Amino acid sequence: MTRTAERSWWGWGRVDQALPDDECVSLAAMLPGLPDRPRPVPRLPDLALPPSRVDPPSSLPVTTDDDARAAHTYGKAYRDVVRALSGDLRAAPDAVAAPGTEDDVVRLLDWAGSAGVVVVPFGGGSSVVGGVEYRGADPWLSLDLTGLDRVLEVDPVSRAARIQGGALGPVLEEQLRPHGLTLRHFPQSFEFSTLGGWLATRAGGHYATLYTHIDDLVESLRVVTPAGVSESWRLPGSGAGPSPDRLFLGSEGTLGVITEAWMRLQDRPRFKASASVAFADMTAAMAAVRAIAQSGLHPANCRLLDPGEAALSGASTAGECVLVLGVESAAHPVDGRLAELTDLARAHGGSVAAAGDGGTDAADTWRSAFLRMPYVRDGLARMSAIVETFETACTWDRAEELYATVRAEIGAAVEEVTGAPGLVNCRFTHVYPDGPAPYFTVIAAGRPGSEVAMWDDVKTAASEVLGRLGATITHHHAVGRDHRPGYDRQRPEPFAVALRAAKAALDPAGILNPGVLIDPCRTAP
Template sequence: MTQTPGTRSWWGWGTQEQALGVQEAEALVARLAGLLPDADLTVHAPPALRPESLPAVRITPPPSLAPLSSTDTHDRAGHTHGKAFRDIVRNLRGDLAHAPDLVVRPGTERDVVDVLDWASSENVAVIPYGGGTSVVGGVEARFDGGYAGALSLDVTAMDRVLEIDRTSRAARIQAGVLGPHLEEQLRPYDLTLRHFPQSFAFSTLGGWLATRAGGHFATLYTHIDDLTESLRVVSPYGVGESRRLPGSGAGPSPDRMFLGSEGALGVITEAWMRLQDRPRWRAGTSVRFADWDAAVAATRAVAQSGLHPSNCRLLDAAEAFLSTGASVGGGVLVLGFESADHPVDAALERAVALCRDHGGSLSEGSARGTSSERDASASAWRSSFLRMPYQRDALVQRSVIAETFETATTWDGFPALHAAVAAAATAAIRDVCGIGVLTCRFTHVYPDGPAPYYGIYAPGAWDGLLGQWDEIKTAVSQAIVDHGGTITHHHAVSRDHRPFYDQQRPEPFAAALSAAKAALDPAGILNPGVLV
């Protein structure tokens, strides 16, 4: 298995080697200190891990599964939480109360069947685990039910591209493959899955499928759903595999039932995925706006133009400043185009023209049309995009509440939702922190609406961080649901979003989902507490 070089951090994002250095951290803190004066930025280091840091192991695997199982302290600690703000805070405090008893790494689908058979018979909860990058409590053994124990089913040993259909541009891929290793295996065929979430380096195909992940590209094929041809899933009921088809009208889609099921209905072991030829032509720029409403209107025009940019990411003034250091009145729209078949200069020129119709202007000296000459703001954004999780960790260590909300809504509904979120966040931040900053960017755009992604930065009290964050999250989440947005566009439901997902989904569907859970997982061992 190929991983991003370095030592995975058990308490924070990514690898220890890629964490913020002293100079980068100081620059980040300096920018934020100007917005959050009087914040206590004392650094809190992660605790040393010892066996007594974790609860005692309650279960013993059978001899047949013992070679696949680990009770190593760092292994269990690293599989205890995901990578959300709440997770980082608890890790920094040494709160590992929900550590799994075992980390089990199946090497084959037969191993997965054997694990589920044993767990069902012994009342052991099974939490499917890919890269562990969930930010909504999806991989945590936090649930009720009187289970004998819990195991983290780490599928990353199942990481191969098993078959490639070059004619149809598709591949049969094991679910445990990490993003970089997947692309390495496709590159000799000049093919790509072209799915690059922010967590790409540390997340798996199975995780993308189980959470209906969104990729980096802002239009057209935005979700992993769009790239899925068929799935193979193991549940306590049995093994199921859907037929490979470009499309089908034969009843409800079996793939749709498992996409986004978060391991509650079965363990995805393989998938046939639709591939694309690797891009040869690229072009990009960024457009500045003096007015936010005009920037939104321009973004809508581009989204409805049929140009299908690969990047169409709108940053409001606060987001642009924190991410790239750019000072603008209304916002910055980062545009990018790419193609494996033809030059894309004309598409970029047309998108820029649409932006100019709404008062947009290009940065002085910005370059468009070649991959070697990119606008400085666009390049700064891409770099910042990949560094954001590491920056978040550095801020959390300094008692800064730094976390995000993401949603989607229609264009006509966006103004009211945006105003409601801003009001709810501002009031909650004022009540629990005194001051703070709210930012907004569009991560994805569709002809009928945007996917706004909100960031919150506020000075917290080290001893009260979790309570402060929970108050803010509850207020904003309720505002999103009350004003017609989805509780999640691409971060999944899991345990943290369950109360709001229950409000969003139709009641007949909830009943059908519960019935499916009972049929596929009679003992209720699969990821208890998510979805149903």
């Protein structure tokens, strides 16, 4: 399915889902001062890429085709979209590799190490933090792993499967469906991201509680490094020293290339129910969500939308906060559990709309808007609007302060950068017994030609306020290159020393994704 749909080379997702010009104009009406017409999308044949600086052996699956290089130049952050729209492909990879086997990966790394060519692993290319874009001066190779896309083995007794790292979300789920099983990991980028990418970035899925992070679903990993292949044992748990899998989970392509993983699966759900709850203010809504997170009821969906986010998604137009709740099970009906959850919400002042009186409609409206939002972001970018999203996590005792401080300080920063007020909305994407994961959306009018610099200023302000409040620089978007300053503050220095040592041992030539997580350390080939 996904492999045959035409992917956008410049923006999010599929070409046929991009917003038409008139819808871009309509969206921009909420921000005065934007252009009358959207910026046109460049045609690839009209763009000039720098000449390739590499001459790979013909025995390797490598191309220097301009279309492939252009499509692998950037990820899908706002600044990536704006640069692509302006035709700026100066940072294009010198070549793109498309391995079909693990042996291809080994041979590609051997060649790159000997030739002094940087290698940046590339899954679906959905990074929004500069994770797949090399910013150094060396020749570089984009290693597209989507040819490694098979479910190789299913263990129905243990309920697990061995899956290649390049499998896109729909591709792996299609292969699991005949077995009645699912990985149950559905990030917003599900259609356009890979298992290996989820593992390398410690991705968070759509589900708001319990097993939402990909970390929790890993049984074992197989990773190709320049120093050799690492494969951990399949075990349900182990106390044998530091976990070898944890070394590579979240390593973002700096230590090795994840080629296979045994993943824990679940039976496909048969029973589902949902409801929405309206609250007059965020204080009451946060108290309700905390009670739900600490109840042990583990809703599949527990999304709290503040008034701005609820209005933007169409879930409410009455200035209320909206909590979207959902439950599911493969084994038994879930209506009773949904009733317990809504009772908790009512106890904190919530007004419940269940299925049949608007509850399902609100949940469906939010979900449609959630999946559509990246395309909306691209449409606004064509109109020179500034669009930024950033997510974090903090403990419950600091949640109200963080919400209020971020909205106030980022709102002030947006006005200083753009000269006019913007929108600063928030939703809680995931909740835990000890804290939430707030996700902020910023939309403001930009100046044509200055969008990237303005976005960078807003991003810097967001990083600084999160660091000062002791909140994580990222809950599930990864570090990449864009979050390095915040990650450097968050990471303990002894751990940084250990990470540099691991990098030197596993990648002695320093060719794997330099600049991500730690500073590049290159040696002569």
